[in-house]
Amino acid sequence: MEPPWEIELELRRHIESCACTCDHMGYGNYMDYQVAPAHACLCRAITSPHAHAAVPEGMTFPGSLPDVAERCGRWAPDSLSASASGSSDEKPTTRRPRWRIVLAAVVVAAALVAALALPLALGGGGRATAEQRLTTIRRMLRDSPLVDGHNDLAWNVRKFLHNKIGDFNLSAGLEGLEPWARSRWSHTDIPRLRDGQVGAQFWSAYVPCGARDKDAVQLALEQMDVIKRIVDMNAAHLALVTDATELLEAHREGRIASLIGVEGGHALGDSLAVLRAFYNLGARYLTVTHTCDTRWARAAGTSGGLTEFGRAVVREMNRLGMIVDLSHAGEETARDALETSQAPVVFSHSGAAAICNSSRNVPDDLLRMIAANGGVVMINFYAKLVSCGERATVEDVVAHINHVRKVAGVEHVGLGAGYDGIDAPPAGLEDVSRYPHLLAELLRDPDWSEEDVRKLAGMNVVRVLQHVERVRDQWRRAAVLPGEESAGARRGDCAYGPA
Secondary structure (H helix, E strand, C coil), X not given: XXXXXXXXXXXXXXXXXXXXXXXXXXXXXXXXXXXXXXXXXXXXXXXCHHHHCCCCCCCCCCCCHHHHXXXXXXXXXXXXXXXXXXXXXXXXXXXXXXXXXHHHHHHHHHHHHHHHHHHHHHCCCCCCCHHHHHHHHHHHHHHCCXXXXXXXXXXXXXXXXXXXXXXXXXXXXXXXXXXXXXXXXXXCCHHHHHHXXXXXXXXXXXXXXXXXXXXXXXXXXXXXXXXXXXXXXXXCCEEECCCHHHHHHHHHHCCEEEEEEEECHHHHCCCHHHHHHHHHCCEEEEECCCCCCCCCCCECCCCXXXXXXXXXXXXXXHHHCCEEECCCECHHHHXXXXXXXXXXXXXXXXXXXXXXXXXXXXXXXHHXXXXXXXXXXXXXXXXXXXXXXXXXXXXXXXXXXXXXXXXXXXXXXXXCCCECCCCCCCECCCCXXXXXXXXXXXXXXXXXXXXXXXXXXXXXXXXXXXXXXXXXXXXXXXCCCCCCCCCCCCCCCCCCCCC
């Protein structure tokens, strides 16, 4: 017998109030429900099929099956009438209670509402807890990569180890290892990159300005070499990539896509041939200046822009499929580069000048040019560029992000912390493990959806890479030839040719 809660409510009420001992077509009687009858039903007990066998034809007898059907009215199913007509071998049919169907529909509807409401709750407005927001971010970063535009680990390897990395175990962590443990400039190792869910990293092949017109080209080559060796030594975690497709594939494989950026236009030695060699060795952006001018570009804080050779450098980078990086460039240099480039450019580690008025940060007119160009400003975490002071907070970094978004749009902002090249990261963003906490902070704001955060975290930079590659492919189809311009006479040039 089905339990009482498995039958229709009306039938249950009838049985509870019926004094007869019949089993009501398999649903039992009032004794089974242990409820005292409120009034008597005219149903009579049928103790055996033989009890009504002698009833004369055409007569009804209280207790006969037809009588039960008649007196119990709508509660007598078709099977009962069939039994009265002699078809007693048919099994009674049990109708599926309507309330079960309704309940199932309610449960499904509630699940759908919850599934739709949870992302909305976590997507902004501060309704979700900090832990819920962080969970949302961690799930998001498993699906799409976090791309950081600038990390100076390779320069620290040069300073501390002189690029001798045979015993350098980046996978084991550096926090307890000297001299890294006591250095304010050290924020990166593989365990912390994993904690920070970094999906792709531009590693900087930095060349100091003191090498200009000396051994800058050699230093750039050596730094590119050590980056590639570090990646090879940690192939279980890192993968050298050179385009957007490889970046996304490495992320799907669970490895950190590693790209190379050369920092400092003086590393070219004023040669487009060297630029092409850098590209062939894997470099995918060039920062056109550092803190010093070159013969063809002016650094931040100085007047003047690109020379004709400087414009030729930008065009050659477009032809190669190499990103033009304008961090450290002067405003006029950046403006000239934006006017020259036919592909999107980036500021790989800068901020908003309206928030911190440093010559290293980007003014609003350039932010609008970046938006028109399709490029990205990747926000730096150096306190002096974030708060214009010695200390900064997560909220200060968020202010830069929000300003770039307000002026240029959410499609034109990214992350370029500058870890291992800064000695004063913001409180709460002490090392590369802290990116998810920054992104979770953004989700407190109802203006930031999960899709917006996804763009900021990395997909904007992936889009730039893809666009730069499309321009390269278009120029190849157009058979654009390599540039052969010269910056002018350099030390070592011979005016008279070989002896």
